[in-house]
Structures are given as structure tokens and as C-alpha cells.
Amino acid sequence: xxxxxxxxxxxxxxxxxxxxxxxxxxxxxxxxxxxxxxxxxxxxxxxxxxxxxxxxxxxxxxxxxxxxxxxxxxxxxxxxxxxxxxxxxxxxxxxxxxxxxxxxxxxxxxxxxxxxxxxxxxxxxxxxxxxxxxxxxxxxxxxxxxxxxxxxxxxxxxxxxxxxxx
Numbered sequence: 486x487x488x489x490x491x492x493x494x495x496x497x498x499x500x501x502x503x504x505x506x507x508x509x510x511x512x513x514x515x516x517x518x519x520x521x522x523x524x525x526x527x528x529x530x531x532x533x534x535x536x537x538x539x540x541x542x543x544x545x546x547x548x549x550x551x552x553x554x555x556x557x558x559x560x561x562x563x564x565x566x567x568x569x570x571x572x573x574x575x576x577x578x579x580x581x582x583x584x585x586x587x588x589x590x591x592x593x594x595x596x597x598x599x600x601x602x603x604x605x606x607x608x609x610x611x612x613x614x615x616x617x618x619x620x621x622x623x624x625x626x627x628x629x630x631x632x633x634x635x636x637x638x639x640x641x642x643x644x645x646x647x648x649x650x651x
Contacts, residue, residue: 487522487537492591496535498637501542503571507613516568516611519545524564526589530556531627533634536590543570544631550624572608572632575617577601586630586640593651596644600629 490497506512515534522537523529523545533544548565549555555562583599603621606628610616620628630640641647 486525487518489522489526489532489536489589490538492639492641494538494590496538496540497590497634497639499535499540500637501535501540501635503542504609507570507609507611512611515539515541515543516545519543520564520566523547523566523589528587529589531631532589533631535634535637542572542635543568544572544634545569546624546627546631550627553623568611569606569628569631570609570611572606572628572635574604574632575607576605578603582626583645584626586626586644588630588640590634591639591641594641594647594649596641596647598626598630598640598643598645600626604629 504512518537519532519534523532530547530550531544534541545566545568548567549562578601580602581599582602583597585595586598587595603619604625605617605619607617633640
């Protein structure tokens with residue numbers, strides 16, 4: 486079982502390195518470890534490589550984030566995910582929305598984070614295909630949260646009204 490690192494671990498504060506070995510067995514194994522760790526948590530909807538100790542520019546997002554009604558019903562949840570490698574933020578809206586966030590690496594802590602409502606990102610999939618995608622809502626928020634992990638930033642660095650819940 487892959488362990489999800491917690492906030493005290495220094496790997497979570499490092500800048501990540503780009504991935505170059507698209508389609509490799511090593512990359513496939515990394516993605517498998519990340520998906521197992523994310524879906525091994527009842528509230529896992531996104532995970533970045535640093536959270537499992539790998540300082541690389543990759544994160545996964547549960548496909549269910551695109552269909553929020555699935556997140557509310559365990560019977561409808563899938564174990565499908567989207568892969569984002571070497572992501573670059575291309576555009577963001579000036580309008581920001583504030584919402585509560587938590588993190589698999591900061592267990593039991595929640596806080597309000599203001600993030601751009603809409604973003605456009607450019608990234609690669611696991612085979613090295615370049616993608617451009619515009620996002621909004623929860624999907625946009627989760628991408629931005631995971632992007633922060635790739636820069637050594639935890640949501641608690643930006644959060645207001647932090648609450649600790651056991």
C-alpha cells in the first residue's frame with residue numbers, strides 16, 4: 486500500500502521536475518501507485534506525485550469531479566481518473582471564488598481558499614499527447630490545488646478560517 490505523506494514531510498515543499506519518459510513502464514507504475522493511494526481514501530479526488538514522495542510534475546484527478554452528483558453517492562463513484570503531466574497555467578479569470586478545501590496530506594484540516602473561477606491549462610497525458618483544457622467549478626479548484634503541490638505549496642498556506650476536525 487502506498488503511503489500518503491503528511492504536511493511535515495519536506496518532499497511536499499520541493500519544486501518538482503518535469504517528466505520526460507512518456508509511456509514508460511516506470512511512469513505507468515507511478516500512475517498506478519498514485520491512483521491506488523487516491524482511491525484508497527474515502528474522500529480522495531486528486532493526488533500529486535509529491536504526496537507519495539515523488540518530486541515529479543504529475544497529478545491525477547478522479548473523473549467523478551466532472552460529475553459532482555457521483556461524489557455524493559458511493560454507488561455511483563468510479564475509479565476512473567485523468568492524468569496531468571507537466572501542466573502549465575495558460576489563463577485564469579480575474580473573478581475568484583472562495584470555498585472550503587481539505588487535503589490528503591493535511592488530514593483533519595479544512596479552510597477557505599480563494600481561487601480563480603475559471604482557468605485554461607496546457608498539459609500532457611501519460612502517452613505524451615499535448616492537451617489544452619478550459620475548466621471551471623470544482624474541477625478548476627482541484628486542478629489548482631494539485632498544481633500548488635507541484636510548487637511545494639499546501640492549501641493551508643493560502644487558507645483562511647482554518648478548522649481542525651478529528
